[in-house]
Amino acid sequence: MQLLVKHVRLAKEAALAEVGMQDFEFETLHRLASRDSRQATPSELAGELMLSPAGMTGRIDTLEKARLVRRIRSEEDRRRVDVALTDKGHELWSAAMQVRARAEKAMVAVLDPDEQEVLDGLLKRLLTSVESARG
Amino acid sequence: MQLLVKHVRLAKEAALAEVGMQDFEFETLHRLASRDSRQATPSELAGELMLSPAGMTGRIDTLEKARLVRRIRSEEDRRRVDVALTDKGHELWSAAMQVRARAEKAMVAVLDPDEQEVLDGLLKRLLTSVESARG
DNA sequence: GGAGAATAGTTCGCCAGCGAATGTTTCGTC
DNA sequence: GACGAAACATTCGCTGGCGAACTATTCTCC
Numbered sequence: 001m002q003l004l005v006k007h008v009r010l011a012k013e014a015a016l017a018e019v020g021m022q023d024f025e026f027e028t029l030h031r032l033a034s035r036d037s038r039q040a041t042p043s044e045l046a047g048e049l050m051l052s053p054a055g056m057t058g059r060i061d062t063l064e065k066a067r068l069v070r071r072i073r074s075e076e077d078r079r080r081v082d083v084a085l086t087d088k089g090h091e092l093w094s095a096a097m098q099v100r101a102r103a104e105k106a107m108v109a110v111l112d113p114d115e116q117e118v119l120d121g122l123l124k125r126l127l128t129s130v131e132s133a134r135g
Numbered sequence: 136m137q138l139l140v141k142h143v144r145l146a147k148e149a150a151l152a153e154v155g156m157q158d159f160e161f162e163t164l165h166r167l168a169s170r171d172s173r174q175a176t177p178s179e180l181a182g183e184l185m186l187s188p189a190g191m192t193g194r195i196d197t198l199e200k201a202r203l204v205r206r207i208r209s210e211e212d213r214r215r216v217d218v219a220l221t222d223k224g225h226e227l228w229s230a231a232m233q234v235r236a237r238a239e240k241a242m243v244a245v246l247d248p249d250e251q252e253v254l255d256g257l258l259k260r261l262l263t264s265v266e267s268a269r270g
Numbered sequence: 271g272g273a274g275a276a277t278a279g280t281t282c283g284c285c286a287g288c289g290a291a292t293g294t295t296t297c298g299t300c
Numbered sequence: 301g302a303c304g305a306a307a308c309a310t311t312c313g314c315t316g317g318c319g320a321a322c323t324a325t326t327c328t329c330c
Contacts, residue, residue, distance in 0.1 A: 005140045006185050007262065007265045007266060008265065010185075011265060022286095024286075024287095041308080041309090042308080042309065042310095043307090043308065043309080050141050050145075051287075051288095052287065052288050052289075053308080053309065053310080054287070054288060054289075054290090054309095054310080054311085054312095055286070055287045055288065056287095056309090057309065057310055057311085058285095058286065058287070059286085059287090062286090077295075077296070077307095077308090078294080078295060078296085079294065079295045079296070079307065079308045079309070080295095080307090080308065080309085081308080081309065107261070107264070107265055108261070110260060110261065110264040111257060111260065111261070115257060118253060118257065119254070119257045119258075122246060122250060122253065122254045122257075123254075125245060125246065126143075126242070126243070126245065126246070127142065129242070129245040130142045130143060130146060130242055131142060157316095159316075159317095176278080176279090177278080177279065177280095178277090178278065178279080186317075186318095187317070187318050187319075188278080188279065188280080189279095189280075189281080189282095189317075189318060189319075189320090190316070190317045190318065191279090191317095192279070192280055192281085193315095193316065193317070194316085194317090197316090212277095212278085212325075212326070213324080213325060213326090214277065214278040214279070214324065214325045214326070215277095215278060215279085215325095216278080216279065
């Protein structure tokens with residue numbers, strides 16, 4: 001049911017528009033914010049977000065232009081670059097988190113808690129199996 | 136869990152590559168093939184596929200170039216255009232259907248039939264609720 | 271019955287992402 | 301220690317899709 005997925009995506013995007021952010025920007029910030037260090041390399045992010053390296057460079061470009069993120073050339077290994085969340089980026093991320101959590105909650109509210117748990121479990125099993133099946 | 140969705144999408148695309156087709160092409164053909172008349176207007180298709188009118192025009196262009204589809208200007212209402220599946224398009228669609236069904240089956244095989252039914256039901260309820268919530 | 275609103279499709283300029291090729295830096299091995 | 305292989309990020313050209321403006325046709329209603 002990818003129609004559902006599209007709807008969900010659209011609903012989430014609509015929610016994010018409230019804080020003036022696009023979905024892909026939020027996803028990237030979210031990955032960064034979920035790390036203790038508040039930073040990661042482009043490759044790591046690209047892997048987690050299932051994005052090509054080229055695409056990742058582009059995303060970081062726009063985020064950096066918006067001052068939500070900073071590029072820091074690594075000293076030990078000068079091929080590497082660390083992408084760090086700025087204060088502004090962190091603020092915007094938390095704002096978006098709230099809006100988004102609200103939207104998500106409203107959507108799954110049609111299912112009672114037990115059902116939500118069942119759904120969650122089934123989806124997780126599918127995900128792990130599919131992931132292992134394709135490396 | 137949009138990660139799951141992305142994986143599923145990727146897996147399906149990989150499957151379709153076997154018959155040399157892209158996902159969006161298949162989706163469009165599928166909508167056409169699911170109709171008795173084997174044809175539909177661009178607007179109808181755009182609505183079903185959640186695509187902008189502009190995007191739909193582009194898709195039809197490429198499909199028409201590949202001779203999978205034909206544009207037929209309507210006689211009664213000359214603003215309208217009917218998109219009709221060609222024989223070649225229909226053949227390719229059925230070939231893709233088989234490949235795709237196989238891939239889909241393999242993915243949900245980790246769940247036993249009862250679980251599949253539960254998952255299906257939950258997802259459908261989510262979809263209808265989300266759809267009604269946003270017109 | 272003619273003017274303006276509505277409808278259907280297309281064109282145009284733009285954007286995010288992809289794959290392939292490129293430039294640097296580091297690693298492995300002889 | 302030097303040279304080729306590998307790792308990282310970036311640039312380049314291309315593609316699918318979007319929104320807004322445009323064209324052509326039909327509907328509405330005074």
